[in-house]
Amino acid sequence: MDTETALLAGLIAFVAAVCQAVTGFAFALIFAPLFALAWEPKPAVAVAVLLSVVVNALVLLQVRGHITHGSLPGLYAGYLVGVGPGLLFLQVVSGEVLQITLGVVVLFATMVLYVRPKTETGPDTILGRLAAGAASGASASATSIGGPPVVLYMLGREPDMHRFRATLQAYFLPISIFTLTLFVIVGRIDRDVLTAGGVAAPLLALGVLVGAWLRGHIHAELFRRLVVGMLVAMSLMVVLFAVVDIA
Secondary structure, three states: OOOHHHHHHHHHHHHHHHHHHHOOHHHHHHHHHHHHHHHHHHHHHHHHHHHHHHHHHHHHHHHHHOOOOOHHHHHHHHHHHHHHHHHHHHHHHHHHHHHHHHHHHHHHHHHHHHHHHHHHOOOOHHHHHHHHHHHHHHHHHHHOOHHHHHHHHHHHOOOOOHHHHHHHHHHHHHHHHHHHHHHHOOOOOOOOHHHHHHHHHHHHHHHHHHHHHHHHOHHHHHHHHHHHHHHHHHHHHHHHHHHHHOO
16 A cells, blocks of 8 residues: 555544544544545445444543443344345445445435434334344445444434434444454455554544544534535545446
């Protein structure tokens, strides 16, 4: 891996970590598709999985006192159901198709995340948690983006923003560690992935600190709209570049 690509990984990780620290999610949504444009899609997903462990651990240290534990077992169980099919998809799909998948997943998740807070949510049930966890597991192992199904499920069911953010981190950290373990087993974590992760980690940590400061200095709805706009533009760009490459 060349120095420029590794430094770019760090810059993208900084921006993604700021968003993660403020909202409780969005690191992989931002990092994976952008770094896939700069590098190869499959190793970019592996770097996103590696860095997700770091960012989730750092943010959880800041917000751990607000965790709502009751929803977590069902979400964890669902994740274990979905992770296998997602990993199989990553193994067999081409890089171009994976890049398009990243863009489509980000675009769909972004639009639903924007609309969902304005709609009614159903009751919090064990079947709902299992379904959200399974969708998260499949998406996380295939694209590194496992947050949207759980975020969508919890919106409206956890009205307190502090508990919402903390519970998301308490879910994301164990599943990111498990996903990383699977990536190591199947040989997705190589020297280039570790190099990119090592260069990006300090800037990621800085992004978490900046995001922690921003939590108390920016209106949550304004920040959410900025993130949504950025994600829409980015996902469209990712899909366009992938389609051009295939053509």
